[in-house]
Amino acid sequence: MDREQVAAILAEIGTLLELKGENAFRTNAYHNAARVIANLSEDLAQVVREGRLADIPGIGSTLRDKITTLVSTGRLPYLEELRAEIPAGLVQMLRIPGLGPKKVKALYDQLHIDTLDKLQQACEAGEVARLRGFGAKTQTKILEGIAFLTQIGNRVRLDQAIVLAHGLVEGLRGLPGIKRLEVCGSIRRRRETVKDIDLLVSADDAGPIMERFVTLPGVVQVTGRGPTKSSVVVQKVFSSGVQITMNADLRVVSDEQFPFALHYFTGSKEHGIAMRLRAIKHGLKLNEYELAGEGRHIACKDEADIFHALGLQYIPPELREDTGEMEAAEKGTLPRLIRGDDIQGVFHNHTVYSDGANTIEEMALAAQALGHSYIGIGDHSQSLTVANGLTPERVLQQHKEIDRLNKKYKDFRIFKGTECDILEDGRLDYDDELLATFDYVVASVHSHFNQSREEMTRRIIRAIRHPRVTMLGHATGRLLLRRDGYAVDLDAVLQTAAETGKLIEINADPHRLDLDWIHCRRARSLGVQLVINPDAHSTAGLSNYLFGVDVARRGWLEKQHVFNTRSAAEVAKFFQAR
């Protein structure tokens, strides 16, 4: 049983215990442990083997034993007892906005409600409103919540959330009285998926800003309205026809409070808790309005001042997950994170030769417009017929065109690449002779996703070990919120990459973002070089490389950890040496 599975089970235990009415600190210990395990940047099985579990902060002797049982046997009797005791429908009911463990337990204990269907019937019959602590409004909100459940409260891809957030920002910007305006929350931390939109404004008078906010275009429901905080539901239909529905919160504070509120609402929650604990150790109190102690009030003009006042380096939002950033900031050893303008060019891009929308020349010109000094073309290989993969003859034709364009554009370099399929058994889709004609080879899995973990791992490692392979494309094949990655021992893949000096791609397509940030940190610690590729299928898609930079930053990567921060000459030299 791997890291994610163990984390999911610990979180499930925490939730089941909440529904039992357990002590909140005990349930929180499980949720905290789930997070710690999910964010572990080393191999869980190895930590268990070496008896180091209890060294991890948040894991004590009880959780050590339970995790050890899970990892070694794949089962946990304690969980099975809890599942037998708590109906699964109660967990579903928790997803309704406004319903927490206490209310769900009350519904179960008093009305024997243990499914969403029964809950809906009881609301419609007016039984829920008669319970102590409930009322007519709560009953109505529950019915609305059930109706909205399929659309609201689900996570949304970062690129889509950004569009909705910017719509709200544009609607507010320019209102008189707004001093500072910022998108906070997981969008600011650049998580790959986002649950809701958090906006923060500083102004002397919140009234008119709140009024505008709840009537902005796209707002379909107002779910909260107070003097400093309002909540709405926003909806947008994308040109693809996809309709996205999200919650959005706006907080309005004074300009003096803005830095504290910005830090607070950027989160993560766990990072915020760690910061408040640190403030307490300094004899201070930190909340969303101030950093203060007895008789003193520490003025901060921006977030950096807050960190410095607590003896810390400035921690960029992407690192605020309580996964070691506090300790590093105290020691002054935070990474100098890679930036978007460090990227000099990208590989793994498609053209009209396979399934792209633009020509090689159009892609090259678009890359130049982004300030890049080179581009790599990596169209699909022959067996991927659905994507118009290139036959050997068409490869040679494409190479001639690239040679011609390289003569035409003197200060820009086009590299000849391929996104070559990794076949079922780990062989490559072109013979060695043809592979030798490319400057570089991206090897990717596009078929037989259902292989066993062992087969898939063996298959990918065999491909990485092929001398002509330069980098591994989209390491797990996941599609965010749609398809899990295939089963593969990523740690073994990363170790092979480290051993053979091969590159691992951070696929910057916002549908994929694969490798994820946790494995980026793992790759970094193993000394593996990463490469950020947009997997562009059009000129517009090229700029997606910035989403990959976000992942790299969340993965603590610096410029030197990412291959395509190198110049065209350095890249050419690397390719020739392989």
Add this chain to the structure above:
DNA sequence: GCCGTTTTCGGCCCGACTGTTTTCAGTCG
């Protein structure tokens, strides 16, 4: 359930908003 240069017991981050109350519990982030 975790944790400890005050503690092996008794703490454990903090505030806004809602709905139900008549002073507050529950939920949320």
